[in-house]
Amino acid sequence: MKRRLSRAARRALRRLLRDRFLEEEAACLAYAYDASGLIRVPEAVALPENTEEVSRILTLSYEEEFPVTPRGAGTATTGAPLAPEGGLVLCLSRMNRILEINPEDLVAVVEPGVVNARLKEALARRGLFYPPDPASFRFSTIGGNVATCAGGPRGLKYGVTRDYVLGLEAVLPGGEVLSLGVRTLKGVVGYDLTRLLVGSEGTLAVFTRITLKVLPLPPSRGTLAAGFTDEESALSAMQEVLSRGVLPAAAEFMDRVTLSATGFPEREVHGLLLFEFDGPEAAVKEDLERTRHLLAGKTRFLKEARGAEAEGLWEIRRGISPALRKLGARRFADDVVLPRSRLSFFLKEVRRLSAETGLTVACFGHAGDGNLHVNILFEPEAEPRARTLREKILSLVLELSGTLSGEHGVGLTKKAYLPAEVPPAGLSLMRELKRLFDPKGLLNPEKVL
Structure with missing residues (x-):
């Protein structure tokens, strides 16, 4: 059963986002597709520009109990950024700033809407290199790459996205903002929540800032x-x-x-x-x-x-x-x-x-x-x-x-096959993790599990 956006939720989102809250069907249709061939039309689309807005949206989602589907450029092949329960698509494309490039520490800090190719170009001007290169790198976003743990041809020598994510700023269902990971090449303090979130397909948290390891070009x-x-x-x-x-x-x-x-x-x-x-x-x-x-x-x-x-x-x-x-x-x-x-x-x-x-x-x-x-x-x-x-x-x-x-993840198109690979005890543990992060099941519902 679909959990719809209430009138109160719509009013609050209009006040928060103004013209960055889209409700017209024609506007929402643009966010109903990815590269899977599936079509799922959301009730509305939010275009936040900073962490505070993402936090307030997820707080409102928790209070009003409407589903939220995070989205980058929509290049996924599995239906992961689609909204099967309607609700709100949270498109992060306007959070597209490169916040820092530090050649001494070999670190870059970006918002999730930064396009992979744009980051590569900015790094190349400094003699630096971000290796993960999915076929969609000219238009896919770093946030989407992290959500799916994207790979690419250079994975043979350089590894995949998870090998370059040092830290994350992430917003949980309910609106709490967490700062996870490090900006150093080593760090083993506590459980590695950063690596848990990489590849989680937007089902556990929404990334708002990503700290990446980079290499000399x-x-x-x-x-x-x-x-x-x-x-x-x-x-x-x-x-x-x-x-x-x-x-x-x-x-x-x-x-x-x-x-x-x-x-x-x-x-x-x-x-x-x-x-x-x-x-x-x-x-x-x-x-x-x-x-x-x-x-x-x-x-x-x-x-x-x-x-x-x-x-x-x-x-x-x-x-x-x-x-x-x-x-x-x-x-x-x-x-x-x-x-x-x-x-x-x-x-x-x-x-x-x-x-x-x-x-x-x-x-x-x-x-x-x-x-x-x-x-x-x-x-x-x-x-x-x-x-x-x-x-x-x-x-x-x-x-x-x-x-x-x-490298593409599970999303909607592969979840039926997950039990063939993951044993029952593993699936049970995954479901418990989902409940811990998202007790109301509002963040990217129906995906993976």
């Missing part, structure tokens, strides 16, 4: 594209490179379905690897040469690229998700992770299941750390078959000691 970068006549050869070659002590910043894989959708010009290439190396120029040259040597005689083509040419190759990678739309009006998209040694077997089994059902499946992504984006593409009338295929693929992931999500 690598002085040089080089990309190597390697094309293969089949997918298995590509994955085997990647294993060969990584097992010989070469550590790329990224090692990305595209299967034959993906390459076809992107219009990749080399038609005889059915498996593609993109390696990126960074660091001092001499080290980059050495890594590129070693990788060329390891791949010699195994590829259909090898292409080294720098600068704008390299960026063009990475734009192909970042453009995969929209390119796949031409292969089906609907899709189920999962970001599974497997041990690298089992990727080839997994892909063979996916191809077998795809042939059995007559449905198209595209697999691509961060194969260097075992993270594949599995997209089942279909027309609406084939949805029952697609659901069955998805269940078989996800069951296979778990059989192979994998996990059902590496």
